Each structure stands twice: as structure tokens, then as C-alpha cells.
Amino acid sequence: MPNDSEIDVLLRRHANVASEMENSEHLDADELNAFAEGALPMAARSRYVSHLADCGDCRRAVTQLTAASGRVEPERVPASESITESWWQKLGALLAPPVLRYAAFAAVLIAVVGIGFAVWQKSHKAPAGLIAENKRSSNAEELEARQPQETTTRGAAASESPAIAKAFTQSTPAPFSDQKKSESSNDNPPSPPKPVDALARNDAPSVAAGQAAAPSNNAAAPSYAPPPSTESVRVESETREREQQTISDLHGPRRGESVDKYKTMDDRLRAGDVAKGRDEDRGRADAKQPVSKEEEARNEGGAARKRSEPRTATLLGANTEARQETPKSDKAGPPEEAETRSVGGRKFTRQGNSWVDVKLKSSMSIKTIARGTDDFQKLDSGLRSIAQQFSAPVVIVWKGKAYRIQ
């Protein structure tokens, strides 16, 4: 529809009052038909357009012939149309209400899609975050149980109940190197873990559980990776663990923080972790199919739904038995509060029956001093006051040196 209503009205009125000149000459039938069918060369067409613009009879004849021929022209934008428009006319056309109504609709559509995408992304991110934290927290428990792995054969680990691992944790002081492993496992930022980190963390319980837990490694592998053999996975996981340990040496241990922070979540999701292991073992232990992240996420979700199941649910096979290690160690282990203490502005973590300063580094040489001796009295008063807060043996880092007070 024409958009200049004033000119439109004027032209309509002009059409009513104006009269056209009578032409003595008219186009013949062949010319009329050739024009109506668009069969004329450009120059001839221009001539006939000029005649038709002033000759009502010929124009009406051409109109009828055009309608009878059913000629339909495809839409095309002639270049001259766009050239004649100035930039402000184009801008005006862009901001015209007929255009804006479509633009507004498009904007609303984009907004809805954008919000939908954001919500979708959030809903998919949230479980991933929970999974990561769950793993991190549960690994804290599992790694404690894993500490005595150096002295335990894998066959034994696969066959023994997780209670044995717990017994080792409680009775045997861990070497510092192993202590670092446990600290490094807990020393993770709360941000969503990268795939490699997740893999490394997932590997930890698998090492603790030995070969029996190998399928879980398969589950943690990227979906595009071919399913590795059990042995290769084990070796690979150990290698990654060593790398992880090296990396973790660079960070200060903040295990207490992370444990406190995620303790509640741990309790909630631990059962889910077990269920997840169960699902994975049942579904993939034999098939050993590569599992996509989405599938894993779904399993995690399923595990979360299953967390109301009784923890004493029947566990099938050695694989699931090994997997069960995590909740068992949690159930039998000391409370989280007992694992970390903060004395004199320093944090200490329990390692067996002793307390170790989180600032302790593997490169430090440790000087052992018994309480009540002269050497003990010669120590700085600050150091002594800290040591006196503990009844059990304690390793304190003081002015760059490590002291074991027992």
C-alpha cells in the first residue's frame, strides 16, 4: 500500500477530475500482445510504455491481455530503486512502524531463545558442578583409604573389604608423600573441573580399588576415546596420579577448608556416588563402551535420584564391592571436624594419630623433638604454645623449618 496518504488522496481525486487525451493512433493487436507478454526489446517497450501512459484504450487492452495471459513476475529489486534512495530515507524506512513491528517481534523471539538457552545451560551446568564437588569431596575420603595402597597388593585390595582400607588409614601414619596426595586431591578450586582434572580425580578411587574399579575409568574417559584396556587404564591412571601429585605440590594444602565447605554436600551425595558406581558397573563393566559426558551426567542424575536408597543395598560382584569402599570409609572414619584443627593461626590436618601443619613441604627436613626435653624448652615460645595445644604428635612448620613434636 502506498504510504503517503496525502499524495494518495490527491492522486485519487486527480484521476477523477482529469481527462486523458484522445489518441488517434493506437497500438495494433500484435504490439499489444507483445507488450502484455513482455516479449518486446527494451527500446520498443519504452516507446510503448510512453504511449500506454497516455492512452487509456490501449492501456485497458493491455491490462486485459496481461490478466488473460496469467503473467506473473518474480520479485526483484531493481538497482535504480536503491540508488535513488538517500541514506536518511533508508534509515526512515528501517525505523518505520511496519518494519519496527517485525523488529520488535524478532527482538522478543531472540530474547526468549536467549533466556531459554541460558536456563538450559544453567540446568545442565548445575549437576556438573555438583558432580565435580562430589568427586572432590568423596575423593578426600577415598584418598585416605588409598594411602596404604603402597603396602597393599591390588589383588588384596580387590578381594578385601573396604574396612581393611579404613583400618590402614587409622593405624598407619602416612608418609608425607602420600599425605601430599591426599592434600592435593582436596586442594581444588570450587570452579567446575576441567576434563583432565575430573579424569585424574576419577582415577584416584580406581587406584585405591585396584583393577576391580577399572571400568569406572572407562566411564570417565572422553566419549570419543576408544575404550582402553583395563591394564592400560590402570597404568595411565597411576601416571596421571603422579602428575597430579607433582602439580599439587605447588599449592598450599587447604584441605580443612574444602572439607568444611563440602561436608554437607558430601553426605548428601555420597550415596549417589555409590549408586553411580553401581550403575556404571552394571551397565558398562562388561560392555566397556565409550561413554559420553552427557550419559555420565544422566547417570549422575540417576544416582542423585537414587540416593534415598538404603546404603546397605546389595552390591553385586567384586567391582561393586570395590566401589563400595568410599561410603564405607566415610561411615567408619572420624568426623570431619576432627580432621582439621586451627591453632595459633595455623592449620593442621590429622595424619593417622599425628597432626601435620598444612604448610609442610616435602623438601623440608623434619627435626623431631620430644616434649619436656631441653630441646623443646629451647624452642620459640610461639612454637611451644602451639605444640602444647596438641596431645598427639604434631608437625609444625616454624620459620621455614619443620619440627615434629611428640
Place this chain on the structure above:
Amino acid sequence: MELAILGAEFPIVDLRVARQTTRHARHQIHVDSGKHAGFGRLNIVIALQVDAATDILKKKAQRIDEVMAAGAKQLLARAENSRSLEVESVLPRVRATVEKYLLKHDGDAGADAVAAFIESMHADDLCLAIACQRGDQAAWSDLVEGYGATVRSAARSASPNEEMAEDLAQSIWAELHGLKTQEDGRPSGKLAYYSGSGSLGGWLRAVVGQLAIDRHRRESRLVHTEEDAEFDRLSRDAGIERNTGDGFSSDANPEEALATHLASVAVEKALTRALTDLDDEDRLLVKLYYFDGLRLREAGAVLGFHEATASRRLTRIHSDVRKRVEEQLMNEHGWTKSEASRSLSQVAAVLQTDVESLLQAPQPSLVQSAAPEGESAPI
């Protein structure tokens, strides 16, 4: 141009030839009066160049003839049924069509344009028409069988009733066949005027339409002659009413009404001028849309445009017309741009109001008939 001036000074050079020479052999002609001091020498130079130009024209015409002959041959080969025609019988028709639609309007059209135009011609239709013209009975049968329905349909569209339509259709066949005979004894029908540029079916519809208009005019002329005096009187009365009743009510303030009336006259004059100055194609679109009352889709189809293109074009025409009218008002009446724009808006508003009031005003008969129901029926 240089040659034309020289030709005027020296009658030996034919001006017409000189102009042709300048157009067609411009690259060869360079006359420098400074170098050619002697008149005789100048004349010789010009004569030589004219000869060269004539040669070029001849060569071009020869080339076009060759292309047309080849095109006619190719047209026969292209036709599914060439009706056993020879190139010699088709070539004159092809040449006439090319002259009429191409060379007459575009003197610079080259061999390629000629070949392309012949390529676009309707080969089968032209062969059928030529065969009919030559008295081929099989061709006639095919024509009647193939286009009988088209002719009847066109006759019905152009006639007020079935009887007249049938009469018109019969007349068409007689016109096509030709009541007279040519010198060689062949019938001289209208088919000789079919060029082959459009389809034969479309051409037949156009012939039917023109024949119907001719009949109508003849009949109208008879009626007009009889009722001439009465019609003229009515026409004058209507003209008087139209001139005085220009849509502006005199109920308002007389000064204001007069000012509006003057503005209306000025705007109408400027509008007429603006439409005259429009590009032919734009003017044709305006006529089709406003004068003939076609829809944009129909008006666009006549011009070979899509509806959307016609709409864009009409929007631009509105803009052009407004600009031209305002400029006209400013130039002729010394108005400022805002005054011209305001006058235009004022006239349009008054017209719009009058049109709306005319549309909303109920006819007395309808009011009476609708009165029992308590409603006035809008028209």
C-alpha cells in the same frame, strides 16, 4: 557535429550522410580545419570518410541480413512442426518483425541483439500462422482445433451476452481467413499481421478485443449521432457541476473556504504538471493504479513487475510527486517549503474529509428501507 557544421558551409557534403557518418564511423573521422587549409582538400577528406562510413553501414546491414537468414533457418529447425515451410517463406516475416520491434526503435542494435530477438520468437506459432496464410488446410484445422476455445473465451469476455459472443467469434474466423484474396489468389487475412513475437493465443485474444472495441465504437457512434444534443447538454451540466462542486464545502468561513479553494486549484495544477514530468513507466503505473483502478498486483503485471516491486515503486512515486508539487508551489507562488507542504496537507485533509463524508452519507432510499430496523445502512 563538426562535420555537420562543415557540411553546412560546404554544400558538397550531404548533411544527412554526414550525420550518419559521425554516428557510425566516429572513430575514423577526424577533421582538423587547421591542418586542412584548402577547401578542396577538406572536401576530399570528408568524401573519403563518408565512403568509409557507407561501407560500414552496408557491411552492418549485410551482417544483419545474414543473421536474420540464419535466424529464420534456425527458427524452422526449432519448430516442432515447421509445416513444410522453407526459409524463403519465413524470412520476410522474420525480417518484418525484427524491423518493427527492434531496428525501428534501436538503430544501434547489432547482430547479437537481432539473433537474440529471433531466438525469442514463437517458432511453432509463426509457422502455423504462415502455413494458414498460405492456404494449408491441415494448418487451418490445427488452428481452429487448437485455438477455438481461446477465441470463444475472448469473445465471451468482450461481449455482453452469449449470442453476441458467438457472432464475434465467427467474425474473427472470417477476419483471420480473409474475405478478400491477394494477387496470387491466396486469402488476405489478419494472420498476416501476426509477427511471432508474442504467442498466437495472446495475439488472437488481442484481435478479438480490438474487434469488439471497433464494433462497440461503431454502434456507439450511431447512438451518439442520434442522441448527440441530449448527451452534450447532460455533459455540460455535469461539467458545470464538476467544476463548481470540487469537493470543497462552502459551509465554513467564506475566507477560509476561498483560501482552501485557491490552494486546491494551485495544488491540482502542480499535481498535473508533476505527473506529466514523471518518467513514462512511473506515469503508466499511476494511471493503471489510480485512473484504471487496478490493484498493485495487476498494475505490476502489466509493467512486468512483482507486486512488491510495484508497491516500492509507487511509494517512491509518491515521494517524487510530493517533492515536485512542493517545488512547483514554491516556484510559482513564492511559498516557503513549509507553506507549500502545509497547503498540500490542508487540501489533502479537506479532500479526505469530503471522501469520507461521501462514503458515510447514506442514500435516502436505503435510509428509508433501513428505517424500520432503526439502522442506517452505510454504502
